[in-house]
Amino acid sequence: MINGYAQIGLYDEALEVFSRMLEEGVTPSNFSITGILSVYTVKEDLTNGRVIHGFVKKSGYELYIVVCNSLIDMYGNSKSVDSADQFLKKCLKRIYSYYLLSFSFRRLRRKERKMLKVMLACCKVYISESQNKLSLESIERAAKVYPRVAIINKFEDEAYNRVGYTLVSELVPIPSADSNPLREAVFSMVKAALETINFESHCGTHPRLGVVDHICFHPLAQTSLEQVACIAKSLAADIGSNLQGLC
Secondary structure, three states, X not given: OHHHHHHOOOHHHHHHHHXXXXXXXXXXXXXXXXXXXXXXXXXXXXXXXXXXXXXXXXXXXXXXXXXXXXXXXXXXXXXXXXXXXXXXXXXXXXHHHHHHHHHHHHHHOOOOOOOOOOEEEEEEEEEOOXXXXXHXXXXXXXXXXXXXXXXXXXXXXXXXXXXXEEEEEEOOOOOEOOEOHHHHHHHHHHHHHHHHOOHHHOOOOOOOOOOEEEEEEEEXXXXXXXXXXXXXXXXXXXXXXXXXXXX
């Protein structure tokens, strides 16, 4: 609910729901934390954002990539270079988050900081299953065949019976859609999901469009939107032509 309010711009309502959760002793999930951080990012409210960051540390959510990236957005949008710089040092061990933080710094110090000369692409894959562990293991094994592709985050929502994977891969300077490890890894995950999940027995509160209900690609570092769009189109064509018997 918090994320829903935040996404449609009802920030005060999102804050009210979060406040009620704390009053009633309900522990917010990492998903709720990202929603409330997005509110403070838009409001540029660094003071309350730091309070949530303190809660994140105590709860251990700082280890989650999705929460770490939300904190990056908040500090990067706060116009507080010192605060952003301090948080950057804490994220050095998380190299992919560091790449994302460099984008926030570009807004603050465009002339002082240079983009890392690395081409990366990110893909988020959402699959309508979180309870069948054998299926999830099969899906994850399919991606691990490609050593150049890393699963940097796995978000499981038991109420929705849905799992989201975030994959990142380095690209060659002139990436080819027909020979791309990220595209191939995602295709293998989709194939494994279609082969191991029985959608007729699936039950969850999330509106489902299929066994695999969402795939999106994002450019990172110096990769262009056109380059990841080419990969996305190639993947869609491959799924449509090669997995018709499973869809």
